[in-house]
Amino acid sequence: MEDHSVIGKRIPRIDGRAKVTGEAKYAADYQMPGMLWCKIARSPHAHARILNIDTSRAKRLPGVKDVLTGKDFNGWRWGWMPKTRDEEPLATERVRYLGEAVAAVAAVDEDTAEEAAELIRVEYEELPGVFDPEEAMKEGAPRLYDHVENNISWDFHMDFGDVEKGFREADLVREDRFETGRVITGYLEPPAAVALYDSSGITLWAAKQSPYFVYRHMADCFKLPLNRVRIIQPFIGGGFGGTKNDSLAGDFCTVLFSKRTGKPVKFVYTMEEVLTTCRRRHNMIVHNKMGMKKDGTITAMQSKVIADGGAHTAIGPLTMYLTGCMSTLPYNLPNFKHDAYRIYTNNPIGAAMRGHGVTHTRFAAELQMEMMAEELGIDPVEVRLKNAVTAPHETVNKVTVKSCGLVEGIQEIAANPRWKEREKTKGTDGPVVHGVGMSATSYLGGARQRGHQSCAAIVRLCEDGTLDYLTGATDCGQGSDTVLVQIIAEELGLRVEDVDIKRVDTAVTPCDAGSYGSRVTVLAGKAAQNAAREVKEQLASFAAENWEVRPEEILFKDGAVSVQGSPDLSMPFDKLAKIACYSGSGAVIIGKGYSDYGIEVLDFDKGIGNAGTSYSFTSQLTEVDVDTETGFIRCTDMVIAHDCGRPLNPINVEAQNQGAAVQGLGQALYEEFRMDRGRTLNPTLVDYKMPLAPDSPNIEVIDILTDDPGGPYGAKEASEGAIVSVPPSVFTAVHHATGIWFKEQPLTPEKVAMALKKKREQEGTDG
Amino acid sequence: MEMKRIQCTVNGEPVKISVPPWRTLLEMIREDLTLTGTKEACGQGECGACTVIMGGRSVNSCLVPAVEADGQEILTVEGVGRGESLHPLQEAFVEKAGMQCGFCTPGMIMSAKFLLDNNPRPDDSEIREGIAGNFCRCTGYTKIVESITAAAEAVKGGR
Numbered sequence: 001m002e003d004h005s006v007i008g009k010r011i012p013r014i015d016g017r018a019k020v021t022g023e024a025k026y027a028a029d030y031q032m033p034g035m036l037w038c039k040i041a042r043s044p045h046a047h048a049r050i051l052n053i054d055t056s057r058a059k060r061l062p063g064v065k066d067v068l069t070g071k072d073f074n075g076w077r078w079g080w081m082p083k084t085r086d087e088e089p090l091a092t093e094r095v096r097y098l099g100e101a102v103a104a105v106a107a108v109d110e111d112t113a114e115e116a117a118e119l120i121r122v123e124y125e126e127l128p129g130v131f132d133p134e135e136a137m138k139e140g141a142p143r144l145y146d147h148v149e150n151n152i153s154w155d156f157h158m159d160f161g162d163v164e165k166g167f168r169e170a171d172l173v174r175e176d177r178f179e180t181g182r183v184i185t186g187y188l189e190p191p192a193a194v195a196l197y198d199s200s201g202i203t204l205w206a207a208k209q210s211p212y213f214v215y216r217h218m219a220d221c222f223k224l225p226l227n228r229v230r231i232i233q234p235f236i237g238g239g240f241g242g243t244k245n246d247s248l249a250g251d252f253c254t255v256l257f258s259k260r261t262g263k264p265v266k267f268v269y270t271m272e273e274v275l276t277t278c279r280r281r282h283n284m285i286v287h288n289k290m291g292m293k294k295d296g297t298i299t300a301m302q303s304k305v306i307a308d309g310g311a312h313t314a315i316g317p318l319t320m321y322l323t324g325c326m327s328t329l330p331y332n333l334p335n336f337k338h339d340a341y342r343i344y345t346n347n348p349i350g351a352a353m354r355g356h357g358v359t360h361t362r363f364a365a366e367l368q369m370e371m372m373a374e375e376l377g378i379d380p381v382e383v384r385l386k387n388a389v390t391a392p393h394e395t396v397n398k399v400t401v402k403s404c405g406l407v408e409g410i411q412e413i414a415a416n417p418r419w420k421e422r423e424k425t426k427g428t429d430g431p432v433v434h435g436v437g438m439s440a441t442s443y444l445g446g447a448r449q450r451g452h453q454s455c456a457a458i459v460r461l462c463e464d465g466t467l468d469y470l471t472g473a474t475d476c477g478q479g480s481d482t483v484l485v486q487i488i489a490e491e492l493g494l495r496v497e498d499v500d501i502k503r504v505d506t507a508v509t510p511c512d513a514g515s516y517g518s519r520v521t522v523l524a525g526k527a528a529q530n531a532a533r534e535v536k537e538q539l540a541s542f543a544a545e546n547w548e549v550r551p552e553e554i555l556f557k558d559g560a561v562s563v564q565g566s567p568d569l570s571m572p573f574d575k576l577a578k579i580a581c582y583s584g585s586g587a588v589i590i591g592k593g594y595s596d597y598g599i600e601v602l603d604f605d606k607g608i609g610n611a612g613t614s615y616s617f618t619s620q621l622t623e624v625d626v627d628t629e630t631g632f633i634r635c636t637d638m639v640i641a642h643d644c645g646r647p648l649n650p651i652n653v654e655a656q657n658q659g660a661a662v663q664g665l666g667q668a669l670y671e672e673f674r675m676d677r678g679r680t681l682n683p684t685l686v687d688y689k690m691p692l693a694p695d696s697p698n699i700e701v702i703d704i705l706t707d708d709p710g711g712p713y714g715a716k717e718a719s720e721g722a723i724v725s726v727p728p729s730v731f732t733a734v735h736h737a738t739g740i741w742f743k744e745q746p747l748t749p750e751k752v753a754m755a756l757k758k759k760r761e762q763e764g765t766d767g
Numbered sequence: 768m769e770m771k772r773i774q775c776t777v778n779g780e781p782v783k784i785s786v787p788p789w790r791t792l793l794e795m796i797r798e799d800l801t802l803t804g805t806k807e808a809c810g811q812g813e814c815g816a817c818t819v820i821m822g823g824r825s826v827n828s829c830l831v832p833a834v835e836a837d838g839q840e841i842l843t844v845e846g847v848g849r850g851e852s853l854h855p856l857q858e859a860f861v862e863k864a865g866m867q868c869g870f871c872t873p874g875m876i877m878s879a880k881f882l883l884d885n886n887p888r889p890d891d892s893e894i895r896e897g898i899a900g901n902f903c904r905c906t907g908y909t910k911i912v913e914s915i916t917a918a919a920e921a922v923k924g925g926r
Contacts, residue, residue, distance in 0.1 A: 016861035019869030020853065020876060022804015022844035029803035186904045188808040188816055189870040237806075237870030238904055271809040477868025477905050655864045655910050662907030685813040685902060693895040693908040 005558065006490040007713050010651040013482045014496060015235070015475070024235040027192035027207040032264040035194065036065055038254045039113035039267070041103040041120040042277065043095035046131070046346040046678025047142070048124035050093055050102065058105055058119040063112035065261050067120070068104045068253055076221050078247065084154070084313040086145065089221070089252035095124070096144050096311035097348050098678045099277040101249035106257040106265055131678055133308045133343035134285065144311060144344040151344040153309045156320040158607035160328075160396035161335030166300025170291025174372050178364035180727075181745040182283040182308070182673040184275065185353050186663070186690050189237020191244065191278070192268040195254035201228025202255055209239030209476035210514020212454075215506045217247040218255060226506075233504035239476035240663070241352035242279030245516055246314065275683040280673070282307040282319055282342070282350030286364035296378045296386040298369065300335035303327060303361055309342040310349035316342045319350070322357025325607045327365060328395035330406050330442035330617055331387035336396055338607070346678045352516065354660060355443065355723035359667075362441050363745070366728035371741055380732065381414040384440050391706070398608050401615050403716070405643030405704030409619030410440050412641040412702055419621055426736065431629040434636075435737025439729035440619045444612025445717025446597065447517020454594075455523045456510035457531035459488055459499075461589035463581040465574030467492070467499045467535070472512025473524035474504055478719050479652040480520040484528045486648060487712055491532035493556035494573060510594075518717030521648065522613055523595040525712035530593025538589050542580040543571075597710045614708045617643040618721035620661075622729035623697075626737045631753030633669055633734060635697040640722050643704040646714035654701040656719040661699055664726030666691045672746050773837035777802070778846025786833040793817045793828035795836065796843060804844040804873045808902075815901030818874035818881075819843045825881035827900075844873035847880060855921040856880055856914070865914030867905030875901045879915045888919055 018024040055067040070092035079085035090101050103120045107113035128142040135141055136151040144151055167173050193206035202218050211231040219229045239245065250267035257265040269278070285306045291299040305323050309316050324338035342350075373383035389395075391404035413419055422436035458470040469488055475481040485499045492498075502509065512524060540554040543561050553564045562570035580587050602609030621639040626632075640657050647653035670689040674681040682688050707714030727745060735741050740755050770785040777800060786795055793810075796802050796819065805828060808816035812830040819828045820842040821835075847854045856876050859865060866872040875898060882889055882897035889897060894915045895908070903911060 012861050013864065013866070015869070016866065017853070017857075019866050019872050020844075020857040020860045021848060022802070022873050024869050025803065026806070026870065028807070029797075031798075031801070186902075187868070187870075188814060188902060188904055189806070189868070190808065235869060237808075238868040240904070268807075271811070271814075477870075479864075479867065651864045651910075655867060655906060658907035658909045659867060659905045660907075663904065684811060685809050686811075690902055690904065691908075692900075692902065693898045693912065694892070696895075696908045699907060699909050 004490055006486045006496060007648050008646070008650070011482060011486060011496055011649055013479055014485055015481060026189055026237050027194065027205055027234045028268045030194045030205050030234065032194065035264045035266055036106040036108060036257060036261060037110040037113040038104055038106050038250060038257055038265050039117040040101045040249050040253065041117040042099045043102050044098065045095060045124055045126055046098040047127040047129035048095050049127060050091060050095065050122060051125055052123040053103055054121040055103060057121065058116040061112065061116045061119060063108040064105055064116045065108065066106045066257055068256060070102065072256060073221065073252065078217055079313050080315045081317060084317065087312040089249055097346055099348065100311065104249065104253035106261060129346035129678055131345050131347055131675065133306050133345055136343045136345050137341065144346065148344065152341055153313050153344045154317045154320050154342040156324060156340045156607065158324045158336065158338040158397060163300040163302050163335045163337040166335030167291040170299045171294045172372055172376060173289065173291045174368060175287070175289045176368055176743060178286040178288060178367065179744040180284045180360045180363060181667055181671060182280060182675065183667050183671045184278065184280045185240035185242055187238030187240055187244070190269040190271060190274050191248055191250060193251055193254055194264055194266045195258045196264045197255055197259035201230065203230045203232065204251065204255065205232050205234055206251060207234065207236055207244060209236055209244040209474050210516060211474060211504055211506060212472060212511055212514060213245060214247050214251060221252060222255065230505065230507040233474055236474060236476035239515060240354045241356060241516055244476065245352060245514060246279065271685060272683045275688055276680045277348060279314060279349050279351035281353040282309060284360040286361055288364040288368050290365070290368050290372060292372045292376065294376060296373055296376065296383040298331055298333060298387050301327065301333055301365060302337040303364065305340040305361060307342045308345050308347055308350055310345060310347045312349050314349050314351040316350060319352060319357045321604060321607065322611065323361045325397060325399065325611050326358045326442065326444060327361050328397055328399055329401070329615060330389055330440055332389055334396060347675060354663060355720050356517065358443055359724045359727065362724050363727045366439050366441065367731055367741065367743065370732055380438055381410060384410050388440065399610055402710065403614065403645055403706040403708040404617055405706040406440060406617040406619065409617055409641035409643060409704050412704065413438055413619045413621045413639060416621055416639055418623060418637065418639065422736065432625050432627050433737040434623065434625055435733040436621065436623050437729050437731065437733030437736050438621050439725045439732060441721065441725040441728070443518065443616050443717060443721040443724050445518040445616055446522035446613030447519045447611060453513060454511040455513055455527050456592065456594040457524065457527040458510060459531040459535050459591040461535055461577055461581065463578055465498065465577035469499050469501045469528065470509045471501065471524055471528065472504055472509045473520045474515045476515050478515070478656060479649065480524070482652065483521050483648050484524060487525050487528045488532040491529060492536055493558055493560065495559065517612065518720050521715055522711050522717065523597065525715065526595035526597055527593045529712045531591040534591030534593060535589055539576055539580055542583065543576055546579065614645065614711055614716040616717045616721040618725040620725040620729040622733045624730065624733040624737060626734060626752065628756050631749035631751070631756065633747055633752060635665055635669065635730060638697050638699045639702065640699065640725065641702040641704055642718065642721055643706050644718040645706050645708035645711050645716035647703050647718065648713055648715050650703065653703065653718045657701045657722045658699045660719060660722035661726050662691050662696050664723040665730065668727040668730040668745055669747050672748070771834045773834055775836045775839045775841055777841045778843060788832065788834055790833040791829055792831040792833050792836055795833040796828060802843050802845050806870055806873055808870065815878060816871055816874040818877040818901065820877055820881055825878055844876055847876060856883070856918040859914040859918035859921065863914040863917055864910045865906070871901055871903045875903065875911060879918070883919055883922060887922060
């Protein structure tokens with residue numbers, strides 16, 4: 001690895017100062033003169049026909065300026081694919097989940113808007129609901145959409161090799177049912193926006209992690225050309241997929257209100273709206289069957305996945321794709337069959353969340369593999385090393401791995417004293433038993449969506465040698481702005497503070513797919529690198545002319561420009577910038593770049609090909625204390641050996657791994673929506689138990705360096721791998737502590753205490 | 768509507784304002800005084816995003832009626848540093864990556880400031896307890912704890 005001056009350094013975030021002083025403005029911090037407030041009226045029923053909506057009382061309330069119902073959107077619907085457009089800004093004929101938006105009001109202040117929303121009278125005819133995906137698939141179950149049989153929102157099938165042959169070749173075949181939890185992203189910033197519709201079109205200051213989705217939705221909904229839709233990004237208070245990658249009732253209603261009233265209009269969802277109506281992670285049932293030889297070799301795997309999709313399709317088809325296409329990593333798998341069903345129910349909508357799709361099936365496969373190894377008397381490290389892929393590798397479904405630090409990661413964990421001494425530390429301390437578990441998983445980076453791949457950068461030189469950088473990529477907290485600026489600074493031999501990244505503004509910045517699928521550093525990073533190189537080329541030609549040498553001989557380093565091998569031919573970068581910008585009538589030095597990495601087409605129907613451009617590998621150790629009396633589990637320590645190719649900013653990579661790990665820990669141990677016939681019973685942060693500081697373990701992060709050939713400076717993803725590796729490592733640790741294989745998330749104290757009691761009864765040790 | 772006149776100081780500046788009795792301190796700070804550094808996430812005193820220091824105590828400003836601010840000294844994130852220079856806590860959060868999306872950060876810094884004001888040398892578990900009322904979904908808390916530890920060292924070192 002060549003010597004870099006900015007890349008690979010622990011550079012503090014460029015937005016740090018704005019965030020610690022309170023200067024950073026988020027969507028809800030925007031106010032405008034004459035601004036109205038929008039509130040949404042929502043359905044109290046999980047499934048009902050709308051018979052009539054009476055808005056008259058709301059309209060009469062002093063301070064109310066306008067009221068909307070679904071009809072005002074003229075039948076417009078949206079969805080991730082043309083054939084899955086099943087969601088309306090406001091429901092017109094039927095509500096399919098409790099809390100679905102049915103009307104909206106705009107008023108002079110927030111309190112009046114809230115009061116008016118409560119005055120809207122909707123007459124409903126309740127319909128029978130269905131809340132369990134396995135029930136919803138049965139013949140005769142109530143249908144959410146009259147034309148959709150068995151409530152199958154989306155199904156996806158893969159079949160590679162010959163699983164039956166694989167199972168015949170196995171010495172042990174095992175079948176288990178696993179279930180993942182009903183959880184939510186948990187960002188602290190509720191969705192919010194301020195909309196202004198005027199003669200120049202729509203301007204929307206909105207909390208979005210992928211603003212170009214909303215950009216297209218608004219253009220389509222309001223029949224405007226894209227150059228009259230302007231989404232301006234405030235600071236974003238966390239995303240994690242799903243809601244902030246999509247449009248919301250509030251977005252459409254504020255824009256339409258602004259169009260009708262001529263005023264700026266604002267909405268901010270309450271945390272209760274977030275927890276009851278915003279996108280969640282699908283909870284999934286995974287029936288898994290695996291074959292293994294006596295030496296631990298996996299011969300075949302067959303999975304049947306049933307996902308609770310809730311009331312609409314949203315991005316669900318991609319979720320289902322990811323449950324299968326990534327099952328062939330990180331272990332060699334010659335025979336694989338996968339049947340995934342996304343089922344409509346009258347629950348809130350299931351969508352993407354960090355670790356999208358992959359976390360469910362990897363949880364099942366990883367646990368099952370270790371269960372089988374245990375039955376065969378094979379060590380957890382040995383079974384993983386036996387099956388681990390190494391680069392280069394192509395899976396049965398033609399996923400191609402160009403760099404892979406899996407074996408090194410597993411060895412790193414195996415060599416850790418915490419692992420080596422796990423039988424000694426296992427001992428009990430009163431009622432508390434200690435356990436150490438491990439996992440090894442993979443995640444994709446540089447994700448690609450069907451038909452929406454634009455990702456570019458523009459770098460503009462100022463005459464004093466500083467640079468303006470335009471990108472459509474959003475930093476919703478992950479630190480990508482800092483990394484992207486580092487890349488440009490590195491290419492031009494400058495400091496991070498010489499490059500200014502502009503906030504995303506669809507009127508100015510180049511189109512970008514969005515912040516999802518760990519694609520920003522990998523793809524927007526490549527685009528930034530290419531744009532900076534274009535600036536460098538243009539400047540090099542001015543310098544070469546000045547010194548009468550060839551452009552290839554010009555070096556950019558440490559704020560200076562020089563000729564290779566001629567140390568006396570050198571000048572400060574800013575001097576060259578001035579020479580270039582003042583040449584002739586004034587040269588315009590602008591670099592453009594885009595990413596062309598990984599643009600081959602994948603077969604979305606069959607599950608063949610790369611859903612990402614590169615793959616990260618995470619090996620993890622987790623330690624837990626299990627209180628055998630109360631069933632309460634505390635995670636004390638984690639060690640994460642993560643292969644992100646090359647960390648471009650190691651402190652940021654650590655931070656991403658740690659954050660993902662604790663989010664995964666919440667999913668493994670604490671978080672779960674309790675539902676009763678479509679109603680969320682715990683719609684507050686106190687009752688929906690995300691981890692707090694005292695619940696969170698010490699987390700050590702170890703970088704495994706593999707230098708991916710296509711990533712900028714060898715980088716791969718760093719923000720999602722650890723949310724996939726955490727749940728199985730927690731569950732294997734709990735097994736180590738208790739001897740019990742749990743298969744359902746989360747490991748609530750009730751569940752653990754009951755299982756321990758049952759175990760004691762079976763062993764005859766309970767009284 | 769019956770308005771109450773109150774006087775208080777916010778970040779060292781005297782404030783005279785009329786507020787309705789149902790207005791929260793958070794609404795007063797964010798909307799009337801346009802100090803939007805203080806954030807609202809849950810609005811129910813559960814998340815800590817709106818934490819400010821009032822009368823030397825850290826409070827969830829979404830639960831405090833604005834009228835209770837009468838006669839009080841209030842400190843928000845905007846008043847923690849001095850002019851251009853950052854408070855050691857703010858410096859440490861920047862240096863040690865104690866923030867990601869930044870939405871919990873103002874409240875986290877106020878809780879941390881209250882902790883250090885009352886316990887200048889907290890250990891790891893005291894820090895974790897000190898911010899136990901503040902959710903962060905991005906960092907996993909490790910780097911926040913490291914930031915507060917570093918800030919405590921810096922304060923002790925006389926910075």
